[in-house]
Amino acid sequence: MQFEHVYTSHPDFLHRYILPEKLFVYLRANFSNSLQQIGTSFLGKPVYKLTIGSGPVKVLAWSQMHGNESNATHAMLDLLETWHKHPELAEGILRQLELDFIFMLNPDGSERWTRLNAMDIDLNRDFHNEASVEIKYLKQAVADKKYDYALNLHEQRTIFTTDGIHPATLSFLAPSENVERTVTENRKKCMAVIAEVYHHLKDLIPEQIGRYTDEFYPSSTGDNFIREGLPVILFEGGHFENDYTRKGTRKYYTVALYYALKAMADLKSGTEGWETYFEIPENKETHYDIIYRNVKLNTEHKCILDIAVQYREVKEDGKEEISFVPYVMEAGDVKKKKGWVEIDCTGKKFRSEKKYPKLDSIADFTFED
Secondary structure (H helix, E strand, O other), X not given: OOHHHHOOOOOOOOOOOXXXXXXXXXXXXXXXXXXXXXXXXXXXXXXXXXXXXXXXXEEEEEOOOOOOOOHHHHHHHHHHHHHHHOOHHHHHHHHHEEEEEEEOOOHHHHHHOOOOOOOOOOHHHOOOOOOOHHHHHHHHHHHHOOOOEEEEEEEOOOOEEOOOOOEOOEEEEOOOOOOOOOOOHHHXXXXXXXXXXXXXXXXXXXXXXXXXXXXXXXXXXXXXXXXXOOOEEEEEEOOOOOOOOOHHHHXXXXXXXXXXXXXXXXXXXOOOOHXXXXXXXXXXXXXXXXXXXXXXXXXXXXXXXXXXEEEEEEOOOOOOOOEEEEEEEEEEOOOOOEEXXXXXXXXXXXXXXXXXXXXXXXXXXXXXX
16 A cells, blocks of 8 residues: 555644644644653743654654744644554554654744744754754754654745756755765765655656755754764755645655655665665756736836745734735846746736835735736
8 A cells, every 4th residue: 555545634734834732732632642741942832742653763853943834744743644544554664663753843933933933043053052942852852862863854945946847846855964065874874765755756746856955054953963973864845836835745745754764664774775866856946936027117217127026924813824925036137037927017017106116025016908
């Protein structure tokens, strides 16, 4: 039985936005015997770790280090839901793995739908400073157990493609341990797992799997954990065309998580097949959400240009789902970039209170024939 054929999204978490308290209630009600509170966020919210499996291979995974990246939390929930309905898919893996899931490492940012925590700190750049309380819980969890693998689960923006045409729906990385990007044994362990995931998904979402840049970031979590000897694999959930709430991404993120765990169970820290990792195309930054082409502004002189727009995700009070607010990112010659939607405005009238579209402001203009 193939996991992707029986994948089930969790019925209690249908929206991209996950209210932290709703997640906490669910975890306490369903996994109380396997759940441990490992800390408390800056604003007093619990940070939980769920432990399942009894195998010799120890795996740690954490989600929502960035509060506005919920696909990983969904993937954890959907994996558990699919395993609940099809336990035969879990049994072999959980005999070989002991799996620790840290749900929503940054619950304060998750509630506000912001990348940063309540102190405006990026947890993924706080490894050395430890200015946030939340990064200390993650580092302590790693110190408390000898893990064989770790999964650093994130999301990436809609700007990335694999080839300038197809969206980078999923991207993976075996982080570098140094500026030289040396291919070490620990990186090979990560590459071998990613290669297995790629093998299973490349036909499901062809040309939509990318490789994240392996530039070394001295303050980032994954780079430092692998530098200290822990093989860490980065997941990045990205865009699926016409799917801004990322339901399609959510499905394949979960499928990828399943096959990564299966590979860890099978490989047992082996490096077989690691070279396939370099067959995965590296992400390219090529797209905006919308590009309005050939816009004629209402100016005294002739002015025709392109306007590039990107959505910002905002959690509005009273709404269960996040809102997508268009912002102007570029105005001028935008021919080097593409839009997931491109609108030819030749012959249309530009309607706005401003003569010029202001960068980094809401795209509040319209067009008339």
